Structures are given as C-alpha cells and as structure tokens.
Amino acid sequence: MPYILFYITFAIIIIFFIIFLFLLFAWRWLIKRIVQQTGKIILSDSYQENIIELLPGIRHIGVQNVIENSLRAETGDVLHRPLGSSKKWPHLDPLTFIPAQTSPFPVDGEEDVDVKVTIGPKAKKPLELKIPLIISAMAYGIALSEEVRLSLAKAAKNTGTALNSGEGGILPEELDTAGNYILQFSKTEWSKEEEVIKRANMIEIKFGQGALFGMGGKISPQNLSGRARQIMGLKENEDAVIYENFFENQTLKDVKELVDELRKMTGGVPIGVKMGAGGKIEEDIDHLIELGVDYIAIDGGQAATHGAPPILSDDFGIPTLHAIVRAANHLKKRNVKEDISLIASGGLFVPGHFLKVLALGADAVYLGSTMLFTVSHSQSVMALPFEPPTQMVWNQGKFKDQFNSEKGAETAEKFLTASIEEMKVALRAMGKYSLKELSKNDLVSYDETTARMIGIPYTFQPWENTEN
Numbered sequence: 237m238p239y240i241l242f243y244i245t246f247a248i249i250i251i252f253f254i255i256f257l258f259l260l261f262a263w264r265w266l267i268k269r270i271v272q273q274t275g276k277i278i279l280s281d282s283y284q285e286n287i288i289e290l291l292p293g294i295r296h297i298g299v300q301n302v303i304e305n306s307l308r309a310e311t312g313d314v315l316h317r318p319l320g321s322s323k324k325w326p327h328l329d330p331l332t333f334i335p336a337q338t339s340p341f342p343v344d345g346e347e348d349v350d351v352k353v354t355i356g357p358k359a360k361k362p363l364e365l366k367i368p369l370i371i372s373a374m375a376y377g378i379a380l381s382e383e384v385r386l387s388l389a390k391a392a393k394n395t396g397t398a399l400n401s402g403e404g405g406i407l408p409e410e411l412d413t414a415g416n417y418i419l420q421f422s423k424t425e426w427s428k429e430e431e432v433i434k435r436a437n438m439i440e441i442k443f444g445q446g447a448l449f450g451m452g453g454k455i456s457p458q459n460l461s462g463r464a465r466q467i468m469g470l471k472e473n474e475d476a477v478i479y480e481n482f483f484e485n486q487t488l489k490d491v492k493e494l495v496d497e498l499r500k501m502t503g504g505v506p507i508g509v510k511m512g513a514g515g516k517i518e519e520d521i522d523h524l525i526e527l528g529v530d531y532i533a534i535d536g537g538q539a540a541t542h543g544a545p546p547i548l549s550d551d552f553g554i555p556t557l558h559a560i561v562r563a564a565n566h567l568k569k570r571n572v573k574e575d576i577s578l579i580a581s582g583g584l585f586v587p588g589h590f591l592k593v594l595a596l597g598a599d600a601v602y603l604g605s606t607m608l609f610t611v612s613h614s615q616s617v618m619a620l621p622f623e624p625p626t627q628m629v630w631n632q633g634k635f636k637d638q639f640n641s642e643k644g645a646e647t648a649e650k651f652l653t654a655s656i657e658e659m660k661v662a663l664r665a666m667g668k669y670s671l672k673e674l675s676k677n678d679l680v681s682y683d684e685t686t687a688r689m690i691g692i693p694y695t696f697q698p699w700e701n702t703e704n
Contacts, residue, residue: 525572
C-alpha cells in the first residue's frame with residue numbers, strides 16, 4: 237500500500253512538471269491559439285449567437301439598468317436602492333467663487349473666521365451651532381447600526397454641531413452623547429414619547445425627503461432586528477410601519493395644530509419641516525409659512541436614503557441647485573428670509589459644495605451619505621471584496637459587529653473639522669472674516685443659463701454687483 241501511494245504521488249508530480257514545461261515553452265503558442273479561435277467565433281458567428289451582442293445591448297440599456305431589471309425579475313418585488321440616484325443632475329460645478337486679490341485683499345491665514353450659525357432665529361430657544369454642517373437624518377435600526385449612530389453622536393458633540401435622529405428608534409445613549417439633538421418627528425408610532433420630545437434641541441416634522449418624498453413603507457422583522465425593535469416598541473413578528481401621513485384625512489390645519497403643540501411642549505425650540513424638492517416648491521413653501529415653521533430643510537433630487545424605489549430617486553424632484561435658489565428667492569420674496577432658516581441637502585459631498593449652497597442662501601447644510609463613508613473610512617475595507625462597504629454601517633450589515641465606534645467617531649470628527657478649515661481658507665481667499673459676509677454676489681458661473689437663472693455674472697462678461 238505505501239508503494240502504491242508513492243507511485244501515485246510520483247505520477248502526479250511528473251504530470252504537473254510536464255504541464256509546467258508545456259506552459260513554460262508553449263505559452264505563446266497556446267495564447268495565439270486561444271485568440272485565433274476566439275476571434276474566429278466572434279467574427280463569424282451570427283449576431284444572434286454572438287457573445288459580442290452584449291456590447292451594444294448593454295451600451296444601449298446600461299449596465300445598471302440590466303442589473304436592476306435582473307433583480308426585479310428575480311424577486312418580483314419593488315426594488316429598494318440605497319445611496320440615491322446615479323443620474324447626472326445639474327449641480328454646483330459650473331459655479332466658482334471670486335477671489336480677493338487687489339481690493340479687497342485676502343484675509344491673513346492666522347486670522348480666525350467666524351462660521352457659527354443660528355437655526356430658527358425667531359424661536360424662543362434658537363439652535364446655536366459652531367459650524368454650519370449638520371449630520372443628517374439616518375435612522376437607527378431602519379438604516380444604521382447602534383455603533384455607527386453613537387460614532388456620529390460623538391462627532392457632532394466634539395465639533396459643536398447637531399445630530400438628526402432620523403425616523404428610527406431613539407437611542408438613549410445618543411441623546412446623552414450628541415449635545416445638540418434634532419428629533420425627526422416622523423409618520424410612525426415610535427419616537428413620540430414626551431420626555432424624548434422635551435430633550436430635543438430642535439424638532440423636524442418630516443413631510444418627505446429627496447429620494448423617497450412623502451412615501452412610507454413596511455419593514456419586516458427579518459430586515460429590522462436586534463435592540464432597535466425593543467426601542468421602537470415592536471412586537472416579535474410585527475412589521476415596522478412608516479405611514480404616508482400623520483393623520484387620517486390629513487389637512488394643513490391638522491399639521492398647524494401639531495406645530496403649535498410641539499412648540500408648546502418643548503418650551504420654544506425651533507420647529508421645522510423637511511421635504512423633498514419638487515416642481516411646485518414655492519407653493520409648498522407658502523404652505524409651510526402658514527404653518528409657522530422656524531426652518532425648512534430642502535432635500536434636492538440627488539439625495540439618498542437607505543432604500544428607495546429607483547423610480548422615486550430617478551424620476552421625481554428637482555436638482556438641489558435649482559431647489560435652493562428657488563427656495564431662498566421665495567423666502568426673500570415673502571419677506572421671511574431672516575425669520576425662517578433654510579437647510580440644504582442632497583448630493584453635497586465636499587467643502588466646495590457646502591460653501592456654494594451657503595452662498596446661494598442656505599443657512600446650514602445636512603450631510604448624509606458622505607458621513608457614512610467618512611465614519612467607516614478605513615474600516616470599510618473589511619467588507620471588501622465580496623460585500624459593499626456599507627455592510628459595515630447598516631443595522632443589518634454583515635460586518636456591523638466589526639465596526640469600531642471610537643475609530644468611527646474620530647474619523648467623522650476629522651472630516652467635519654477638515655471640511656470647515658477648508659471652507660475657512662476659501663472665505664479668507666474671498667477677503668471675508670465671517671460666513672455671514674458670504675452671498676451669491678461672491679459667485680460667477682461659466683454656464684450662461686446657470687448664471688442667468690441664479691442672477692450672477694457669466695464669466696464671459698464683465699463682473700457687476702448683482703446683489704439686490
């Protein structure tokens with residue numbers, strides 16, 4: 237028996253050695269034969285049988301559309317796509333800032349620049365923030381894990397900004413950690429406890445958002461597990477339901493009474509509304525003015541959410557650029573621009589984006605998707621190459637237990653700090669000591685239509701002060 241094993245092993249070694257020698261000396265011939273045979277098939281098979289049929293087909297339909305349609309065919313269910321639309325919306329790139337060089341002059345690099353903001357200035361208890369960047373609504377349980385939420389809460393506290401709860405459960409630990417806390421009052425049964433509402437520094441009534449608008453949904457127990465279910469008060473096999481409206485047969489009068497009730501309950505913190513930007517944005521804003529809100533958060537068409545049907549992400553709404561310009565202009569037209577704060581969100585990823593929407597009339601910026609990638613930072617590679625990086629941050633993510641909360645808080649804080657410092661450099665380059673000095677008068681555009689619609693100079697034409 238040992239002799240048989242010896243001969244088998246020896247034979248295997250000889251075979252591998254022969255294969256090695258063949259590849260060593262005949263690899264050029266082998267590759268040439270493969271190329272010749274492949275080329276013959278590609279160049280002679282009819283189009284209906286030819287693998288190359290895929291090239292024009294995929295180019296015509298699009299790789300993403302082919303994959304998403306295959307997912308629809310696999311499940312028969314409504315598709316839910318995270319991280320928003322991939323379509324190219326008109327955005328902020330054609331806008332550039334005007335540098336101060338001859339008069340006025342740049343501000344010295346050692347000089348501090350004031351970037352503090354106030355949300356809801358007419359509220360009894362306005363929200364005072366050290367920076368104009370706010371961590372957006374990304375729900376615990378429904379979207380993010382406990383560890384990620386706590387990381388974001390620490391980053392918010394350490395940078396002097398605020399954290400939005402989103403429409404998930406409210407972690408007691410993040411209430412204790414975040415410092416400034418924005419409670420999103422959503423169309424749900426949970427997160428309505430009076431003690432939680434009274435602890436909030438600001439209340440945001442969620443009418444809608446950029447990637448989902450006013451639609452709700454049901455989340456099964458399989459897709460919402462762990463401590464989040466207990467915090468949200470869900471029974472063992474109960475779906476988590478997000479409704480389309482707050483009240484049955486809802487009217488604006490019902491919502492006005494809700495605004496007044498929340499303002500009274502909280503002792504006067506800012507009460508605002510979040511909505512997705514649509515084609516009738518001025519009409520929507522007029523309704524919100526009637527409600528007596530202290531701020532409006534506008535989510536442009538580039539916004540994302542954990543799971544929105546692609547048709548809502550791709551085929552509804554208007555671009556963030558258009559939305560903020562129209563919203564700021566309309567608030568000014570209604571003589572409430574100084575009373576009602578405007579928060580911008582949707583497709584805003586880098587300091588240049590943040591500063592441009594502030595120049596266009598926003599008072600602060602919500603950061604969502606960009607915070608997911610910065611809070612996970614180098615930790616995201618643990619999910620690669622077989623899973624997407626977001627599996628580190630979702631509550632149902634396969635790698636959520638490997639997420640380091642302290643490291644996440646540190647990288648998220650560094651991103652916010654670096655972004656603010658970069659924005660300060662830009663303000664100094666414009667000769668400004670304060671964010672309050674910034675306006676659309678500091679912008680030009682190399683796109684003529686964009687320049688005309690915003691009311692700023694087109695870069696082919698001499699500069700003129702266009703601010704009214």
